[in-house]
Amino acid sequence: MADVTWDEIRSLRADFLNLQLTETANKLSERNCVELIGLLVKEGLLNVIYTTDGKDIITEQRLIREILDEIYANGGRINIVDLAQHLKIDLTYIESKVGDVCKEDPTLQFTLGQFISAEYTNRLVEEINDMLVERGLISFSELIRQFDLPTEYLNSIVTNRIIGSSLHNIKFESGTLYTENYVRLQQNILIGYLQAAFLPVRVNEIIKNTRVNENLIQKTLKKLHGNICIFSRSIEQLIADNETNLADTLQRHLIRSLCSDMCDVIIREIDTSASAKTGQLSIEERNKIIQKMPESTRNHLSKVNESLNGKNAETTLTRLEDAAGELLQIILKRPNKKTEKDLILDIREKLKAKLTDEQDPAMILHLTITLLFYAVNNGRLIHAPGKAVPTLIKFLSKTLPSNINQRLYEMQEFVIQQSTAEVASTQLPNEKIEFIKKLGLNAKENMSFTSFSNDNNETS
Numbered sequence: 001m002a003d004v005t006w007d008e009i010r011s012l013r014a015d016f017l018n019l020q021l022t023e024t025a026n027k028l029s030e031r032n033c034v035e036l037i038g039l040l041v042k043e044g045l046l047n048v049i050y051t052t053d054g055k056d057i058i059t060e061q062r063l064i065r066e067i068l069d070e071i072y073a074n075g076g077r078i079n080i081v082d083l084a085q086h087l088k089i090d091l092t093y094i095e096s097k098v099g100d101v102c103k104e105d106p107t108l109q110f111t112l113g114q115f116i117s118a119e120y121t122n123r124l125v126e127e128i129n130d131m132l133v134e135r136g137l138i139s140f141s142e143l144i145r146q147f148d149l150p151t152e153y154l155n156s157i158v159t160n161r162i163i164g165s166s167l168h169n170i171k172f173e174s175g176t177l178y179t180e181n182y183v184r185l186q187q188n189i190l191i192g193y194l195q196a197a198f199l200p201v202r203v204n205e206i207i208k209n210t211r212v213n214e215n216l217i218q219k220t221l222k223k224l225h226g227n228i229c230i231f232s233r234s235i236e237q238l239i240a241d242n243e244t245n246l247a248d249t250l251q252r253h254l255i256r257s258l259c260s261d262m263c264d265v266i267i268r269e270i271d272t273s274a275s276a277k278t279g280q281l282s283i284e285e286r287n288k289i290i291q292k293m294p295e296s297t298r299n300h301l302s303k304v305n306e307s308l309n310g311k312n313a314e315t316t317l318t319r320l321e322d323a324a325g326e327l328l329q330i331i332l333k334r335p336n337k338k339t340e341k342d343l344i345l346d347i348r349e350k351l352k353a354k355l356t357d358e359q360d361p362a363m364i365l366h367l368t369i370t371l372l373f374y375a376v377n378n379g380r381l382i383h384a385p386g387k388a389v390p391t392l393i394k395f396l397s398k399t400l401p402s403n404i405n406q407r408l409y410e411m412q413e414f415v416i417q418q419s420t421a422e423v424a425s426t427q428l429p430n431e432k433i434e435f436i437k438k439l440g441l442n443a444k445e446n447m448s449f450t451s452f453s454n455d456n457n458e459t460s
Contacts, residue, residue: 076120136182234380368440375443
């Protein structure tokens, strides 16, 4: 090939430029273009959408691309009404392409008329986390107002992204997000205020003078009290059914666990020095702390501490309620039918969530037995120690089908063998353990065990 000179290149460049600038007579008019497009549409060879002003047309595929561009140009979130106005496309066409747009970009969500991208969600999570680190406490309603987001979407973000993967121990209760650091700060404020007080002070005065969140002060007591009431109702029913041995076992466990925890909360609210010891206080430790208190306080707490060594959960609960009311001015009301139902459902869901993640066979059996009690005893729940599981299996055997009882006894025997060092290598087929777990996860009031009978026949 002969060498090309720069003069020849410049000449070719000039010729090309002239060619570009030259108007041709063989050019379609706008009318011709419209007619041609109309013909293609009529023949079904082309699908187009007209803009609302009638000046432009756009293909369906191009519309999807334009929608995606608008979403990203608006920071990853846009309402389809605004989208229709920006693109000058009728809203019905936008709505018809929602599925195609989300298919084109699987990271997009469409909720209550809004496209929301994964990038927007990530920025939202970071912003809420930053707000919580800075402020410690934010109400859910405030987040809804500030970000103007659908409640269901924001709730899923809070549940799955803020709480589920939080590095700051964020909690979400009673419509409020708060951090563990915030709780500790409130506790330190309370401790400082109480240590500086020379006379007993009422809770409402503490709230007024320290601006401590009232819900956080009362939350633990009310939660413990509600749970104790729920479990006590089940014990009362067992007593009415002449199941006194099982009822006594459950009462003693309830008193020594939740009732004792509730007593410790009251003591630590009154005497901050008791907070130095972590974990549950012993009867002797409580008595030592109580004896140093003023007479009126000492009388109430001594009665509570005395009942913690007894066997009557109702007596203990009544004394705890009196102590909370008189010493902390916190009125603890027994749950009505609606509140009781909500509490039971909440406890049941937490038990199921724990069972879902549980791998230890002993705990799987324990949780399943608790949920089965709920299923066959009119929606009642119990708080039982591990040692009561064999008794509960025997109790439930009166109601459960024989094939279910066989599986429970088999699992119980396996757990006992596993706890014995000599036969710790004993194994139970995984499908049998999963059967027990499935039994607990599907437990519901007035449930039918037919499907489990079928499962049993298949896996036997």
